[in-house]
Amino acid sequence: MSNIQNCFNQPVGLPIADWQPRPLPERLIMEGRFCRLEPLNESQHTADLWQAWKTAEDQRGWTYLSCGPFHSEADYSAYLKTAAQSADPMHYAVINLDSNQAEGTIALMRIDAPNGAIEVGFVVFSPLLQRTVQATEAHFLLMKYAFETLGYRRYEWKCDSLNAPSRRAAQRLGFTFEGQFRQAGVYKGRTRDTAWFSIIDSEWPQVKDAFEAWLAPKNLQQGVQQKSLAALREERGQQ
Template sequence: MGLQEMTDQGDPIGQVVAGWVPRQRPAHMVLDGRTVRLEPLSVAHVPDLFAAYSADQAGRMWTYLAVGPFASESELAAWVGPLVSSEDPLFFAAVDRSSGKAVGIVSYLRIDPVNGSIEVGWVTWSPLMQRSAISTEAHYLLMKHAFEGLGYRRYEWKCNALNGPSMKAAARLGFTYEGTFRQAVIVKGRNRDTAWFSMIDKEWPTLRAAFEAWLKPDNFDADGRQRKRLQDFR
């Protein structure tokens, strides 16, 4: 079968990405939302973060992370310190707009401007923002900046394949499961099979509309409970 015949049968060598040029890398910046502000991570956030993380008395939020739990502010500060100037991963503190307190950490990582791919990771949400509008809006702000502000083509999510809540969160947020990399890494002396998820630029308009509809104040009752699920808007 010749090249022309193969091409006529469905472009087996890949679609041309017309006009593509490498994108800029994300910078240390503030991303503002209605319920949350993402700002460059600083050691000044440590007291708030330690107080927020201390609400997880059983330490369950650290089970699948490569660090933690932290027994003191100084231990947390020792971890946060070197992260402040890092550009990949690029770390943010999630600040609750209602309290002005930092309640979590998140980052961009595996930043690939040449191919327009970027991952969200180090999702270190305290109990004060888990399963909340704050956490969902934080993800929305990062996605929006990646696709619209930077013009990236692909946005990734990876997690331990045993981490059921993270797997469910990825699906809820609109990521597509792509497969599991077996024995990918060793974390805290234990094997980690890594589940890969992604969303791509052509999917973003539909996902964006769903996020924006879900985040509207009238989708929440007086106690802050959602009236409709995020998935219901897609």
């Protein structure tokens, strides 16, 4: 990290001119080419999401989440109702524009407006949404909102250190691994070491450029990528 010397010859961080606490996320719609993020609404989204989760072969999709699994639509609806009322985490439904159905949810959470730090979490993507262009675009839309509309400086991803798919997803999306916090939490009756990842505002332009190149029609021909997101970032000098 760059620094300067204060009047005592101590290294201190660079000043930030006219810094102000950032706005809080709002319940608004974010529209992309392949998906749309809508504020989570239990009455609007329960049926779609429940049907999407019924396509799962088993309950493994809930292993590393603090919520679920749910064994009835009523229980799931009750969870969604509580989640929809929360301001932190603030949950959004991910709508597949091909089907116009909700197929997963995602949230902004641990919102630190004074310091401009925010986390993406509660990434609860059904099998219909996992490993799709809609899933990637959902992350892009939320990052863009955090960095460009709200003006946050730091965008975080945290997961159980044993959750290999989540770790791979973070790195694919352009996050930098920062380290592991040992015994950082307890959930579902077990201990959790937490892996930390982040993107900061100075990195966002290159991350954004790679996302836009990946999502472009030239790269997604008949829904098949010509170059991976990682390859496009590497071309732009981002590890």
